[in-house]
Amino acid sequence: MAQNRVYIENLSQYIGQEITLNGWLYNKRSSGKIRFLLLRDGTGIVQCVMAKGHIPDDVFAKFDQLTQESAFSISGKVKKDERSPGGHEIDLTDVQVISVAHEYPITPKEHGVEFLADRRHLWLRSSRQHAIMRVRHRIIKAIRDFFDGRGFTLIDAPILTPNAVEGTTTLFDTEYFDLGKAFLTQSGQLYGEAGAMAFGKIYCFGPTFRAEKSKTRRHLTEFWMVEPEMAFYDLNDDMDLAEEFLEHIVQTVLKDCEPELKVLERNTAMLQNVKRPLPRISYDEAVEILHKKGLQFEWGGDLGAPDETAISEQFDRPVMVHRYPAKVKAFYMKRDPKNAELALAVDVLAPEGYGEIIGGSQREDDLDKLLERIKEHNLPQAAFEWYLDLRRYGSVPHAGFGLGVERTVAWICGLDHVRETIPFPRMIYRLTP
Ligand code: 4AD
Numbered sequence: 001m002a003q004n005r006v007y008i009e010n011l012s013q014y015i016g017q018e019i020t021l022n023g024w025l026y027n028k029r030s031s032g033k034i035r036f037l038l039l040r041d042g043t044g045i046v047q048c049v050m051a052k053g054h055i056p057d058d059v060f061a062k063f064d065q066l067t068q069e070s071a072f073s074i075s076g077k078v079k080k081d082e083r084s085p086g087g088h089e090i091d092l093t094d095v096q097v098i099s100v101a102h103e104y105p106i107t108p109k110e111h112g113v114e115f116l117a118d119r120r121h122l123w124l125r126s127s128r129q130h131a132i133m134r135v136r137h138r139i140i141k142a143i144r145d146f147f148d149g150r151g152f153t154l155i156d157a158p159i160l161t162p163n164a165v166e167g168t169t170t171l172f173d174t175e176y177f178d179l180g181k182a183f184l185t186q187s188g189q190l191y192g193e194a195g196a197m198a199f200g201k202i203y204c205f206g207p208t209f210r211a212e213k214s215k216t217r218r219h220l221t222e223f224w225m226v227e228p229e230m231a232f233y234d235l236n237d238d239m240d241l242a243e244e245f246l247e248h249i250v251q252t253v254l255k256d257c258e259p260e261l262k263v264l265e266r267n268t269a270m271l272q273n274v275k276r277p278l279p280r281i282s283y284d285e286a287v288e289i290l291h292k293k294g295l296q297f298e299w300g301g302d303l304g305a306p307d308e309t310a311i312s313e314q315f316d317r318p319v320m321v322h323r324y325p326a327k328v329k330a331f332y333m334k335r336d337p338k339n340a341e342l343a344l345a346v347d348v349l350a351p352e353g354y355g356e357i358i359g360g361s362q363r364e365d366d367l368d369k370l371l372e373r374i375k376e377h378n379l380p381q382a383a384f385e386w387y388l389d390l391r392r393y394g395s396v397p398h399a400g401f402g403l404g405v406e407r408t409v410a411w412i413c414g415l416d417h418v419r420e421t422i423p424f425p426r427m428i429y430r431l432t433p
């Protein structure tokens with residue numbers, strides 16, 4: 001009876017009651033005539049106790065059969081126990097072995113990260129990974145709630161596409177029947193713009209792909225991005241939305257994921273600061289900060305990871321850097337009417353060295369200028385005709401941004417690499433499991 005199933009995270013509703021739990025053996029130990037089984041059920045871990053003489057001998061003997069990660073069910077009475085990890089303990093009355101596990105490769109001792117990554121399908125059971133995936137889940141739900149609660153329509157963008165969005169150097173391609181090459185999407189944005197003209201405010205949320213040659217702790221080849229796009233928004237409106245969005249995500253996780261952040265030993269002091277308004281500085285001001293800190297940086301270049309870290313160190317919360325040189329940014333960005341060298345772009349840099357988590361801009365809404373950009377970037381105009389139509393039929397100022405889920409999870413959880421933020425990471429040197 002599925003509706004009566006009990007899970008460890010809900011044990012406080014069953015104090016004093018006899019219940020049944022299903023799960024796997026996390027660990028076990030014995031002390032004299034007492035046996036302790038640590039049962040893991042995916043929602044938590046609970047200590048189950050039995051004493052020789054107080055329980056049938058055949059049940060007591062099951063302790064010896066159970067190896068790490070063996071599957072089993074227990075019946076017993078729920079007790080409150082402040083000293084136990086989850087605050088409860090089970091007095092066993094029965095144990096049913098479901099399947100005895102072979103010798104489990106991941107033991108409580110330290111393993112190298114490559115060893116663990118090769119066993120990602122098992123590593124996910126560890127308490128640290130469990131905590132990270134629960135935070136990821138909460139972040140994704142917070143993202144959806146944020147947009148759903150503000151009148152945005154979800155518009156799913158296609159994954160197989162005929163053209164590049166974010167430059168042609170990071171495209172994955174595949175043969176597509178008689179139609180030539182198809183590319184895995186780098187961003188749903190262009191479709192999002194069509195959606196914004198149809199629905200006013202939209203977001204797309206899905207996997208995106210970059211054939212990134214960079215072997216850094218911030219880059220995956222497959223990552224999840226949420227991209228809102230809004231008609232009648234300028235760059236300032238875009239930044240207003242981005243800061244409200246980040247505040248919502250971080251404050252929600254702080255409120256709902258205290259146990260997980262504790263498992264991760266995350267110092268949350270900096271996260272508590274993520275409240276509006278976020279500081280806004282121009283690219284010019286960012287360059288000034290770098291020069292004041294004595295860093296070599298030539299105006300006109302893109303900010304590298306060390307530059308981003310140096311800039312964000314000046315602030316106690318994420319910082320928005322706007323108006324980058326147009327030549328380091330994408331073709332679709334609108335130029336600053338006050339200085340045509342600059343794009344109306346914004347990057348949000350997370351504190352504590354996590355770097356860019358959001359990239360966005362106001363879009364070029366003038367047909368002729370957009371055509372010029374497509375030519376400058378050597379993009380095939382034919383593939384963009386549908387996109388140009390959005391400027392032919394009722395073009396309006398509009399803007400949007402993209403937030404990378406994995407970088408956000410890494411930052412909020414305080415991880416030093418994005419590989420632990422997604423269930424099965426894809427990187428240049430990893431396609432398995
Ligand atoms: O700055 P990016 O490339 O922006 C876009 O794709 C725009 N089309 C978004 C938009 O305006 N709708 O990427 C946005 C975010 C980055 O800030 C970063 O968080 C994440 O996506 N990202 C990556 N995350 C992991 N691995 C990678 N290789 C990433 N590339 C970008």
Ligand code: MG
Binds near residue numbers: 347356358359
């Ligand atoms: Mg970017």
